[in-house]
Amino acid sequence: xxxxxxxxxxxxxxxxxxxxxxxxxxxxxxPSKAKNEYWTDGTIPWFRMEDLRANGSILNxxxxxxxxxxIKGKLFSANSIIMxxxxxxxxxxxxxxxxxxxxxxxxxSIKEEFNNKLDIKFVYYYFFILDQKAKQDISTSSFPxxxxxxxxxxxxxIPPLSVQEEIVRILDAFTTHTAELTAELTAELTxxxxxxxxxxxxxxxxxxxxxxxxxxxxxxxxxxxxxxxKADFTETGFPAIHYGQIYTKYGLxxxxxxxxxxxxxxxxxxxxxKNDLLIATTSENDEDVLKCVGWLGEKIAISGDMILFRxxxxxxxxxxxxxxxxxxxxxxxxxxxxxxxxxxxxxxAKFIIxIPPLSEQERIVAIxxxxxxLTTSITEGLPREIKLRRQQYEYYRERLLSFPK
Numbered sequence: 001x002x003x004x005x006x007x008x009x010x011x012x013x014x015x016x017x018x019x020x021x022x023x024x025x026x027x028x029x030x031p032s033k034a035k036n037e038y039w040t041d042g043t044i045p046w047f048r049m050e051d052l053r054a055n056g057s058i059l060n061x062x063x064x065x066x067x068x069x070x071i072k073g074k075l076f077s078a079n080s081i082i083m084x085x086x087x088x089x090x091x092x093x094x095x096x097x098x099x100x101x102x103x104x105x106x107x108x109s110i111k112e113e114f115n116n117k118l119d120i121k122f123v124y125y126y127f128f129i130l131d132q133k134a135k136q137d138i139s140t141s142s143f144p145x146x147x148x149x150x151x152x153x154x155x156x157x158i159p160p161l162s163v164q165e166e167i168v169r170i171l172d173a174f175t176t177h178t179a180e181l182t183a184e185l186t187a188e189l190t191x192x193x194x195x196x197x198x199x200x201x202x203x204x205x206x207x208x209x210x211x212x213x214x215x216x217x218x219x220x221x222x223x224x225x226x227x228x229x230k231a232d233f234t235e236t237g238f239p240a241i242h243y244g245q246i247y248t249k250y251g252l253x254x255x256x257x258x259x260x261x262x263x264x265x266x267x268x269x270x271x272x273x274k275n276d277l278l279i280a281t282t283s284e285n286d287e288d289v290l291k292c293v294g295w296l297g298e299k300i301a302i303s304g305d306m307i308l309f310r311x312x313x314x315x316x317x318x319x320x321x322x323x324x325x326x327x328x329x330x331x332x333x334x335x336x337x338x339x340x341x342x343x344x345x346x347x348x349a350k351f352i353i354x355i356p357p358l359s360e361q362e363r364i365v366a367i368x369x370x371x372x373x374l375t376t377s378i379t380e381g382l383p384r385e386i387k388l389r390r391q392q393y394e395y396y397r398e399r400l401l402s403f404p405k
Contacts, residue, residue, distance in 0.1 A: 004399050008166055014159045014403045015117075019130075020152035022118070023108040028082070028101035031070030038070030047101040049088055057093040058124070066100055075099060079120045080109040081127055083134065085146040090135040094124040106148070114158075122164035125171050128394075129401055130154065157403040167400050178393040182386055189375065189382040196371040201324050203364055204354070211356040217349030220311030224345055225270050228303035233259040238266035239299070243306035246280040246291050251376065252319050255297035269301040270308065277309040277318050278302060282342040289331060289341045290348070294319035307345055317361040320368050321353055 019025075028047075031038040042065035051062050075098040076082075082105040083092040101107060108127075110118055133154060134146045159167075216222075230242060239257035241250075249258050261269070272278055276295050282305045283289045294315040295308075302308055311318065321327055334347040356364075374381040 005402060005404070008163050008400075009159065009404075012160050012163065014157050014405075016155050016157055016405060017114075018152065019108075019154045019156050022111060022114050022156055022158075023081075024111055025148075025152065026076065026107045026109070028076075028103050028105045028107060029072065030102050031066050031072075031100075035070065038067050039064070040067060042067040042070075044068065044071065044075065045095075045097060045099045047082060047093070047095060047099060047105065049084060049091070049104060052091055052093050057091075058096065059093050060096045062099065071100070076101065076107045077109050080107055081123060082107050083127060083130065085134065085148065085151070086144065089138060089144060089146060090131040092124075092127045092131055094120065106146075106151075117158055117161065119161065119164040119168055121168040121172070125168065125397065126157070126401055128397060155405070157401075159403060170400060171397060174393060174396060178389055181389055185382055185386045185389070189386070192382065193375050196375045197323075199371060200320060200368055201326070203367065204321055204324050205326070206354045206356065211354035211360075213352055213354055215349060216309065216351045216353060219313065219353075219355060220309050222345045222349060223270055223308050223310065225302035225304050225306045225308070226268075228261065228265075228269055228301060232261050232265055234261060236260055237262050238301055239297070240266070240269075240301040240303075241272075241278065241293075241306075242303045243280045243282070246278065246293055246306065247283070247288060250293045252292075252323070252372065253294040253296055253316060255295070257297070257300055261301055266301045272300050272302050272308040273310070274298060275311075275315045277311070277315055277322075278306060279309060279348070280306050281345070281348070282337075282340055284340065286331065286335055286341055287328075289335055289343055290322065292319055292322050305342075307348070313355065314358065314361040314365055316365040316369070318353075320365065327351065327353070 031046075033039070044066045045059075045062035046064050046066045047059065047062045048064070051059060054063065055061075076095070078095065078097050078099070080095055080099075081092055082095060082101050084090060084104050085106045087104050095101075108123075110120070110123065134151070137147050137150055138144050139147055225243070228240060228242060230244075233240065233242075237260035240259050240261045241257055242259070245258060272295055274295060274297060278293045278295050280291050281289070283291070296315070309318070330351050331343065334343045334350070335341050336343070376383065
């Protein structure tokens, strides 16, 4: 028990009940999408994970609404909790209106006999503890889900109502303060990012005579990746990179891989070297096509749907230039596909870039590295400060919710 809780309880006891004793649990559902009348002129909020992503975790309206004709039985009651128990497990929200949710969520409504014993905002805050527990109690089937029979037996604390209300007051104030501070830092980071983008584009805009202008095909060689599947990954062996990781795992530069393949498989794959530019050639949107990583490490195997560009330029200079508005604008006439966007190796070779002397490339890189650290590094600058503030808030929230048994 934390000192904070001891001071709040002042010797009073905490009652413990099982989740199934306190809550009515019901699964969400999706009215048939084949029936247009269910989704036309709807008034009943239907919550999905997208609502949490867009609007936070205390919600009184949903992005999508269902018509009364699509309802099976009763609505879930206002002042209930939804928690993701499949797919993206361990996120929850407090819903303050009568509603429906999709089947990703389990709905927790307080039983009538506990209405006078529990403050719903206290319940909402304690579910952050249950979120973490849910992430650690996942079934081993092919589709991740929480072990519901075990979940029902989880312990849930019921401290005196006055203690609950004080905890809510403290956490509400702390939440507001943290949100305001994070918003200020985020606004500052956004401003710095815009400043950085403007400065980068200006620094990489050359006047006549300051640089040669050539196509990528004239200054380097493109080598297409092959044959590497996610199922081929191992924990040790030869370093490897899958094109999807360029979007999810890597920043603009890297020198270490997150996965490996067997040495035998590596002999059959295309291999990138230090100073190669690794480029993803497919994406779900125009913006991410040709997202690149300047490779600064030793040899690494690459997958299909990506290429390596081998050249004699400074790879960081190249990676920075790929981010400029001028370069990004060149993509539009070469992008093909509707659901999956792609640009062919042959068309990438047609892109025109400025090539200043190598010493000038290095000078530009040194300047942009400093801006990049300030705006994007997770260990330095504003992003680190934002992360630390959130961690501090989560630490105190956990201390305030650690009750004795």
